[in-house]
Amino acid sequence: MNNVQLRQVGKVYAGGVEAVRAISIDIPDGKFCVLVGPSGCGKSTLLRMVAGLETISSGEIVIGDRRVNDLDPSERDIAMVFQNYALYPHMSVYDNMAYGLRNRRTPKAEIEERVQEAARILEIGHLLDRKPRALSGGQRQRVAMGRAIVRKPRVFLFDEPLSNLDAKLRIQMRVEIKKLQRALGITSIYVTHDQLEAMTLADILVVMNKGKVEQMGPPLTLYERPATTFVAGFIGAPPMNLVPLPEGGLPGLKLAKVPGSGRLTLGIRPEHFELTAPGTGPHALDIDVTVSAIEAVGSETFLYCAVGGNGPEIIVRVAGKSEIEAGATLRAVAEAKNLHFFDDETGVRIAD
Ligand SMILES: Nc1ncnc2c1ncn2[C@@H]1O[C@H](COP(=O)(O)OP(=O)(O)OP(=O)(O)O)[C@@H](O)[C@H]1O
Ligand SMILES: [Mg+2]
Structure with a gap:
């Protein structure tokens, strides 16, 4: 052996x-x-x-x-x-x-x-x-x-x-x-x-x-x-979106359920978003975003989006080509099973 x-x-x-x-x-x-x-x-x-x-x-x-x-x-x-x-x-x-x-x-x-x-x-x-x-x-x-x-x-x-x-x-x-x-x-x-x-x-x-x-x-x-x-941000291209959630919440971002009580970082992979029109929902996660830049690579398209219009940037992946243009306002939604929560201070995953 x-x-x-x-x-x-x-x-x-x-x-x-x-x-x-x-x-x-x-x-x-x-x-x-x-x-x-x-x-x-x-x-x-x-x-x-x-x-x-x-x-x-x-x-x-x-x-x-x-x-x-x-x-x-x-x-x-x-x-x-x-x-x-x-x-x-x-x-x-x-x-x-x-x-x-x-x-x-x-x-x-x-x-x-x-x-x-x-x-x-x-x-x-x-x-x-x-x-x-x-x-x-x-x-x-x-x-x-x-x-x-x-x-x-x-x-x-x-x-x-x-x-x-x-x-x-x-x-x-x-x-x-x-x-x-x-x-x-x-x-x-x-x-x-x-x-x-x-x-x-x-x-x-x-x-x-x-x-x-x-x-x-x-x-x-x-x-x-x-x-x-660290692992979330290292594995995957583009890597997982990591959004620190301030106390009192982030404008434009709504979570149906938040685990624990401490300060959290929310993690979500670019391919786990779905895009809908503003105002639909509620879902496990609803984010109102403004598209700031678009990268089309043929097989997929990456949308760089500002949370709440001028908040942190997240990347949303769309399969194939996309008709969406820079400046568009959309709602990015996700299912509960695709949400990851980490302790904001230690970076360690919160049990789920
Ligand atoms: N001979 C040496 N003497 C002292 N420090 C060293 C020596 N060799 C490596 N180190 C240090 O040990 C640490 C680890 O180095 P190592 O070469 O194992 O990294 P690595 O993960 O292979 O990096 P890379 O991806 O750049 O190759 C570094 O801080 C490096 O500066
Ligand atoms: Mg080496």
Whole structure:
């Protein structure tokens, strides 16, 4: 079993920077775990601790049934794919892929077999004699993947492997990585700050903030029931609308029911609004809005709206094209099941 367990893992760098704070994650054998969060939240540090490239300040990392804290990277049976691919420029694609196996004194025939097999899977068989400088970005990325695959590791580690590629290639490689990981069934940990990449790749999505886990679970669970305003604002594009409700209410906004008594932030996703004519209702949520800007992207349209005419801005998503024009006054309504409430001070979700 190649499950990965992080138990209360922490990292304090020399100089006192607390990059990772008591993180515990359980990744079952063969699952794809994605770490996502803003720059500097500790994603790479955590991954590098699993790889053995960074010492562990506290806690335990277990791969399979082995505690790996004190093992060298080479003894951990992991393969890592980096953002910059780290290919050897003077070696051919074949030699780049074979390098790690030769170091381990793998028999020549087996190296040949594994490199050819990986090249076939990645469709780079025709590139084996080339040097990395004669490859496109996407091809280099494949070679870096190939180098990881030939090792047949227990665990794949990826640190933003697609961020050097253009948008279209990113999406293509994202799908390929997912298929490949499924087919090979190798436990994987993948770091990104792209929430869409995180949502689409993950079996287990871990949202990190300031060295800690904000929330983890299946991607759609995080989408549907974010535990904090941080997660609500990070997952989804455009993100969830978060409207702080002042004491005494917000002009133009009416809620049928408000949970608890403290100061609240109301959360609602752009796709959960419906637009009606002013004066209709009442619904669980009624907001009188003035449309200030419109973004049409073909498949959908985003309306930027001011609550009550000049209050906070919310984004309303309309499927397909929209006839609505800037300056229009409308009523945006929503059902109770699509409303999220958070404690205004702590940002924590209020039980519902
Ligand atoms: N070698 C180091 N010495 C001291 N502090 C470090 C070191 N490496 C990283 N840090 C700090 O630790 C924190 C986490 O860094 P890390 O590289 O893990 O972030 P990240 O989530 O991967 O960010 P990014 O998305 O920008 O790659 C940051 O505050 C960073 O400045
Ligand atoms: Mg990083």
